Amino acid sequence: MKFAGPLIDEATIAGVADVLRSGQITSGPWVERFEAALSKFCEGRPVRVMTSATAAVEVALQLCGIGPGDEVITCAQSFFTVLNMIVKCGATPVFVDCDLVTRNIDLAQVESRIGPRTRAIIPTHWPGSLVDMDALHGLARRHELRVIEDAALVIGSRYRGRPVGAIGDLVTFSFHPNKNMTSIEGGALACNDEREARRVDVLRFHGIERLADGTRDVGFPGGKFNLPDVNARIGVEQLARLPEFLAHRRNLVLRYFERFPANTDCVLPPRPVDGDGQSWNMFSILLPDGLSMSRKMFRDMLLTRGIATGVSYEALHLSTLGRRYGYQRGDLPNTERIAERTVTLPLHAGMSLDDVDRVCDACADVLGR
Numbered sequence: 001m002k003f004a005g006p007l008i009d010e011a012t013i014a015g016v017a018d019v020l021r022s023g024q025i026t027s028g029p030w031v032e033r034f035e036a037a038l039s040k041f042c043e044g045r046p047v048r049v050m051t052s053a054t055a056a057v058e059v060a061l062q063l064c065g066i067g068p069g070d071e072v073i074t075c076a077q078s079f080f081t082v083l084n085m086i087v088k089c090g091a092t093p094v095f096v097d098c099d100l101v102t103r104n105i106d107l108a109q110v111e112s113r114i115g116p117r118t119r120a121i122i123p124t125h126w127p128g129s130l131v132d133m134d135a136l137h138g139l140a141r142r143h144e145l146r147v148i149e150d151a152a153l154v155i156g157s158r159y160r161g162r163p164v165g166a167i168g169d170l171v172t173f174s175f176h177p178n179k180n181m182t183s184i185e186g187g188a189l190a191c192n193d194e195r196e197a198r199r200v201d202v203l204r205f206h207g208i209e210r211l212a213d214g215t216r217d218v219g220f221p222g223g224k225f226n227l228p229d230v231n232a233r234i235g236v237e238q239l240a241r242l243p244e245f246l247a248h249r250r251n252l253v254l255r256y257f258e259r260f261p262a263n264t265d266c267v268l269p270p271r272p273v274d275g276d277g278q279s280w281n282m283f284s285i286l287l288p289d290g291l292s293m294s295r296k297m298f299r300d301m302l303l304t305r306g307i308a309t310g311v312s313y314e315a316l317h318l319s320t321l322g323r324r325y326g327y328q329r330g331d332l333p334n335t336e337r338i339a340e341r342t343v344t345l346p347l348h349a350g351m352s353l354d355d356v357d358r359v360c361d362a363c364a365d366v367l368g369r
């Protein structure tokens with residue numbers, strides 16, 4: 001059993017074949033359709049698609065004018081993207097810790113690390129519970145900081161009834177095959193207004209600006225991040241099916257809560273509550289501290305029972321790159337404990353309730369030894 005993966009139907013596969021036959025295979029009408037659908041999803045805010053969420057974070061940082069001498073506060077319990085893109089833009093990452101259960105960024109620590117060079121905050125939203133957006137954006141407004149919400153894992157989650165991407169400042173999504181919906185590779189950036197979106201058009205395509213005389217100019221070394229129509233064709237269909245995917249994922253998570261063996265001392269994610277508006281991209285548990293076997297052994301034993309698992313995520317501040325900024329073990333205890341004890345169990349739209357039962361039985365068997 002895979003631990004993540006896409007569900008692509010025959011109509012989409014036929015649609016991709018049509019795009020391939022059309023001859024218009026890189027960015028074109030399907031990108032426009034995908035962006036229009038995403039913009040509608042974000043309650044009318046302009047959205048631009050790109051080749052990945054990583055590209056979207058890089059472009060968002062450039063859009064904010066962040067570079068050398070600037071600091072960006074982010075959570076060390078996240079994917080490498082946030083660290084890499086802050087460093088790539090020439091800025092300095094400032095890491096703070098997260099909550100042990102929700103894994104969301106600790107906003108009190110964010111406030112305590114704001115200084116004269118701070119320009120932005122990049123929080124990563126976790127499946128099952130979003131960052132407290134009122135507190136986050138209130139804090140950002142008080143200190144005149146930009147916010148780039150890393151919403152790679154949570155497209156379809158709602159905050160006070162409104163979808164992530166419709167509110168706040170800049171928001172990035174991922175359409176990697178392991179996420180809630182896919183375009184093979186792909187990502188998106190939700191912007192505040194058309195002026196920002198037009199700047200994103202430039203930044204994602206070489207930095208090229210078109211001049212009145214029909215020639216081109218560049219004033220900034222832009223990337224080459226435009227999404228092909230082949231990918232956008234898949235994205236359009238996937239976005240239409242997102243509610244169905246999310247409903248199924250939620251049922252699988254409810255089954256995990258029903259069937260996961262009790263009394264194992266594992267820390268489970270926050271339990272779903274009716275009407276909470278949360279989406280579930282991953283079901284990540286923390287193994288008990290007192291467990292006699294290593295995480296590697298636990299994962300290997302599940303694998304011999306045909307069950308693949310993941311690690312989400314390693315501690316960014318303890319990576320070789322993160323340590324260059326002076327961080328060491330012990331700095332961010334919750335992040336480090338999660339990094340050492342987390343296991344992501346299988347969860348994807350192609351799974352059945354029986355599959356969840358098989359995973360839970362295997363966990364009971366392995367943990368019971």
Ligand SMILES: *Cc1c(COP(=O)(O)O)cnc(C)c1O
Binds near residue numbers: 052054124152
């Ligand atoms: C997957 C992921 C990313 C990167 O997404 P790509 O589209 O692969 O670049 C960034 N942040 C988080 C939290 C992710 O899970």
